[in-house]
Amino acid sequence: MYYRQAGRFRTSYAQDMRLLPVLEDRILLISALVIGFLIIPLFANNYWLSAILIPWLALSLVALGQNILMGYAGQLSLGSAGFMAAGAFACYNIVLRVEWMPFFGAVLLSGVIAAAVGIVFGLPSLRVRGLYLAVATLASQFFIVWVIDKFGWFKNYDTSGIMNAQQIVVFGQPMDTPAKEYMVVLVIVTFLTWLAWNMAKGSVGRKWQAVRDMDVAAETMGISLLRTKLQAFAVSSFYCGVGGALFAFAYLKSVEPVAFDILLSFRILFMVLIGGLGTIIGAYLGSGFILLLPVFLNIFFHAIFPTVDATITSALEQVIFGVMIIMFMIYEPLGMAKIWQNIQDRMRRWPFKV
Amino acid sequence: MDTYEILFFVEVLVGGLLAGVMYSLVALGFVLIYKASSVFNFAQGAMVFFAVLSFVGFMELGLHFWIALPVTIGLMILVGVATERFVLRPLVNQSDDTLLMATIGLAFVLEGAAQLAWGVEVRRLDLGIPDVPLTWLADLTGIFVSALDITAGVVAGVLVAGLAILFSKTKAGLGLRAVADSHAAAQSIGIPLKNVWMMVWATAGIVALVAGMLWGARSGVQFALIWIALKALPVMIIGGFTSVPGVIVAGLIVGASEKLAEVYIGPYFGGGIEGWSPYVLAVIFLIFRPEGLFGERHIRRV
Numbered sequence: 001m002y003y004r005q006a007g008r009f010r011t012s013y014a015q016d017m018r019l020l021p022v023l024e025d026r027i028l029l030i031s032a033l034v035i036g037f038l039i040i041p042l043f044a045n046n047y048w049l050s051a052i053l054i055p056w057l058a059l060s061l062v063a064l065g066q067n068i069l070m071g072y073a074g075q076l077s078l079g080s081a082g083f084m085a086a087g088a089f090a091c092y093n094i095v096l097r098v099e100w101m102p103f104f105g106a107v108l109l110s111g112v113i114a115a116a117v118g119i120v121f122g123l124p125s126l127r128v129r130g131l132y133l134a135v136a137t138l139a140s141q142f143f144i145v146w147v148i149d150k151f152g153w154f155k156n157y158d159t160s161g162i163m164n165a166q167q168i169v170v171f172g173q174p175m176d177t178p179a180k181e182y183m184v185v186l187v188i189v190t191f192l193t194w195l196a197w198n199m200a201k202g203s204v205g206r207k208w209q210a211v212r213d214m215d216v217a218a219e220t221m222g223i224s225l226l227r228t229k230l231q232a233f234a235v236s237s238f239y240c241g242v243g244g245a246l247f248a249f250a251y252l253k254s255v256e257p258v259a260f261d262i263l264l265s266f267r268i269l270f271m272v273l274i275g276g277l278g279t280i281i282g283a284y285l286g287s288g289f290i291l292l293l294p295v296f297l298n299i300f301f302h303a304i305f306p307t308v309d310a311t312i313t314s315a316l317e318q319v320i321f322g323v324m325i326i327m328f329m330i331y332e333p334l335g336m337a338k339i340w341q342n343i344q345d346r347m348r349r350w351p352f353k354v
Numbered sequence: 355m356d357t358y359e360i361l362f363f364v365e366v367l368v369g370g371l372l373a374g375v376m377y378s379l380v381a382l383g384f385v386l387i388y389k390a391s392s393v394f395n396f397a398q399g400a401m402v403f404f405a406v407l408s409f410v411g412f413m414e415l416g417l418h419f420w421i422a423l424p425v426t427i428g429l430m431i432l433v434g435v436a437t438e439r440f441v442l443r444p445l446v447n448q449s450d451d452t453l454l455m456a457t458i459g460l461a462f463v464l465e466g467a468a469q470l471a472w473g474v475e476v477r478r479l480d481l482g483i484p485d486v487p488l489t490w491l492a493d494l495t496g497i498f499v500s501a502l503d504i505t506a507g508v509v510a511g512v513l514v515a516g517l518a519i520l521f522s523k524t525k526a527g528l529g530l531r532a533v534a535d536s537h538a539a540a541q542s543i544g545i546p547l548k549n550v551w552m553m554v555w556a557t558a559g560i561v562a563l564v565a566g567m568l569w570g571a572r573s574g575v576q577f578a579l580i581w582i583a584l585k586a587l588p589v590m591i592i593g594g595f596t597s598v599p600g601v602i603v604a605g606l607i608v609g610a611s612e613k614l615a616e617v618y619i620g621p622y623f624g625g626g627i628e629g630w631s632p633y634v635l636a637v638i639f640l641i642f643r644p645e646g647l648f649g650e651r652h653i654r655r656v
Contacts, residue, residue, distance in 0.1 A: 124637055124640060130451075131454070142629045143630045269458075315467075317466070320466075323459070323463060329448075
C-alpha cells in the first residue's frame, strides 16, 4: 500500500535493470542522500560527526569489502583489518612521498595497493575453502601488520609508535573541521557504494554468487575460478584498503599498526553477519549496529548504575554482544537486511498481514 | 656445526616441542567438538579462559584445590549442557558457517561472563608443580625441561589415549562419529543427538580446564589465553580436523617449527616472526596436503 509494485510496468530494459525498481525505494534513497549531503553537515554537532558518523561510513566501506568477499563470493576471510592496514599505510606513504598527488588520488591508489596485496593473499583460495581459507587469511592479518611494524620504511622510520596522519587536503583546502572531513568521506563512500552495487547486480556479482553457491558447477558453466576468486579478493581488499585509509585519516587521525589488530577483523566480520551476508545495505546496517550498540549500552548502564566500574560495563557489553550474535544466528541468520526486507514486504501488503 | 651448536639446536627443539604439547592440549578440545558436530568451536579458547579463571576464582574464595577442581568440572559440564540447550539445539541442521558464527558469539559470552564474575586482573596459579628446569636433567644432558613440562606431556598423552579409546572402542564414541557424519541420519537411527552433544561439549569443557590449568601455571591466568585458540587453528589444519593423534603430532610440529623459525630465520627479519610462522606453515601444508596429516579426505560431489 505504502509501497507498491502492482500496476507499475517496466517498459524498457533500462527500467528493468535499474538498481531500485520500486519508486518508493528511490524516493527513500534520494531523501537519505539529501539528509547525508545537506542536512547532516549543517546541523550535526562535532561529536556526532567525528565519533559516530565518520567511523560509521569508513567501517561500512570495509564491511562492504568483507561482504563482497564473504557474502557474494563465499570466501571466508578473517584478515580484513590487515588489508585496512595495507590501505592506511599506503595512503600515509603516498601523501608523505608524492607531494603532487591529490588526496582522492592517494586514497584510490592506496586501495589499488591493498587490492594487489589482497590478490597475493587470495591465492590460497584457489586450493582451499571454508575454515581452511580462514587460516590462510589469518596469516595475512598477522603477516601484513608484522611487515608494517618491522620495516621502518613504512612508518617513515618513526620509532615512537604514535604517528599522526597528515591533514586531509582537497583542492588546496585543508579539511580541518569534522564537517569537512565528513564530506570527503561521504563522497568517496557514496561513489564506491554505487560502484559496488552495480558490480553486485551485474555479471561480475553473478559470477561471484555462482562460485559461492557451488564452485565446481560454476566452473563447468565456463566461469574461470581463478579469475573470479582473485577478482573478489582484489575488489574486497580495495574496499578494505580505502576504508582503512579513511578510518585512519578521518577518524583515528593516526596511523599505527596496533589499531588494525585481529579484534578489528572480528568486529568487521560481525558487522557483515549481523547486517546480512550478500547485501549492500547490510554492510551499513551492521556497522551502524556494532558501532552504536556499545554507545547505547554505556549510556544505559550509566543511567541505571551511575557509579559502575568501566571494566564491568565492558564485560557486560561483551556478554550482550555475544548473546545478540547467537540470537541473530538462531532467529534471523540473514541479518538486519532481511528484517528491512520483511518491513518492505509488510508495507507492500498493508493493511493485510503477510 | 660443533657440539655446542647441536646442543643449542636440541635445546630450542625441545623447548618448541614442549610448547607444542600445550598447543595440542588446546587443539584437542577443538577436535573433540569438530568430530562430533563438524563445528569449528571458536569458543574453545574462551572456554579455556573461563574454566581456569573460575578454578582460580574458587580457590581464592577459600576452597581447597581438591574441592575447587570438581566444582569447576561441574561448572564446565553445566556450560556444556547450557550450550547444547540454548545454542546448538535451535541450530540443528543449519549450515556449518552459521554454527561457526554462533560459537564466536558464545566465545564473547564466556569471556564477558568470566570477567564479570571474577574480574580482569592477571592471576597466578600454583599447581604445586615447579616450572624451573630440572637440575639433574640439565647436568646430565644440558637440556632444560621443567617438571611442569613433563606433567603437561604426561597429561596430554593420557588425554589423547583416553579420547582415542572413547572414540574408537565405545558405543558412545560410535554415536559421536555417526552424528558428525550427518545430524539427520544419526537421529533417524535413534542416536540421541542432544545427549551426544551435551556429552561432547562437557568433555571439551573439561579438556579446556586441563589445558587452562597448565597454561595458567606457566604464564598466569589472563585474558591472553583466548588467543591460544587462534594458534590451535594451524595445529588442526596440519593434523587434520578429525584426528585425535594428528593433533598431538601437529602440535609438536607447530611448536617446534615456531621456535626453530624464530631462532634460526627470525634474526634475518628482525625477529617476532613467531606471530605468523605457524599460519604460513599451515598454508604450505594446505597446498600440498589439504586434508592434513591424518584427516579424512573429503570428496565433493556436484
